[in-house]
Amino acid sequence: MIFTETKLGGAFIVEPELREDERGFFARTFCQHEFAAHGLKVEVAQANLSFNHRAGTLRGLHFQRPPAAETKLVRCTRGAIVDVIVDLRPGSPTYLQHVAVELSEDNRRALYVPELFAHGYQTLTDGAEVTYQVGEFYTPGAEGGLRYDDPRLGITWPLPVTVISDKDAAWPLLTTEEVTA
Template sequence: MIFTETKLKGAFIIDLELREDERGGFARTFCMNEFEAHGLKPQVAQCNLSFNHRAGTLRGMHYQLAPAAETKLVRCTRGAILDVIVDLRPGSDTYLQHVAVELSEGNRRALYVPELFAHGYQALTDGAEVSYQVGEFYTPGSERGLRYDDPLLGIAWPLPVSVISEKDAAWPLLTQAAVNAGSMRAGEVLA
């Protein structure tokens, strides 16, 4: 595997080292030793799969708080997506900055998402399928989210949003979260 750190410290694009012959190809997609050598958490608690019927479908921006903060290894196995992560680590030099990476069945690329990063994506093709290896169990009480269209984030989604869940469309804007800080729980990430 080829690990390329993004501008957001600890977030990596992972490309495959494909070995090809007349049969086709073979590549390692995950190795605990290689992840640890790059300072990444290799724990996998769950593996998830999402399927998106229509291009323009948007999922996110999700994250979980401690003690259930999660890492993710995200790969698009059919079609293509624009995968976006936002740094929410308090005190980080890149706090609230984001990185967008196209993941597709053609480039076979993965994105490693560290703890306290919001994550979301937009399907660029009909029938896009996405596989996640997640480092912590889904914990509804720890789940949080950011609005995909929050002006403070400045994420440029390439397509009009054709489908989004009610929950994802209703996450508060960061300015609203700051105004409502008195009602937020201790340890919650704020802008």
């Protein structure tokens, strides 16, 4: 696997190294040893799948607070998405900065999302399917979220939002105070 750290320290784009022959290809998408060698948490508590009917669907921006803070390894296995993460680590030099990465069935990339990051994505295609390996169990009392259109975050989504849950549309806007993840 090829690990490329983003401008948000600890967040990585993970690309498979394809071993190709006349049959097609084979590649690892996860290896505890390789992830650990990059200082990444390797525990997987849950594996999740989401399917999205329409391009422009927006999910997020979600996070869980300690003691249930979670890592995520996110991959788009059908269609394409723009995946966005926001650094919520107190004292981080990139606090409230974000990175957007296109994940698609064609580029086969994954995005490793560290603890104390908000995560969300927008679908670029109809029928987009996304898988997540998550390092902590879903804990409703620990969940939080950021508004996708919060001017303080300055995220430019590639498409108009066509579908969003009531819950995601209702996250409060940030104040001048820090977000506590």
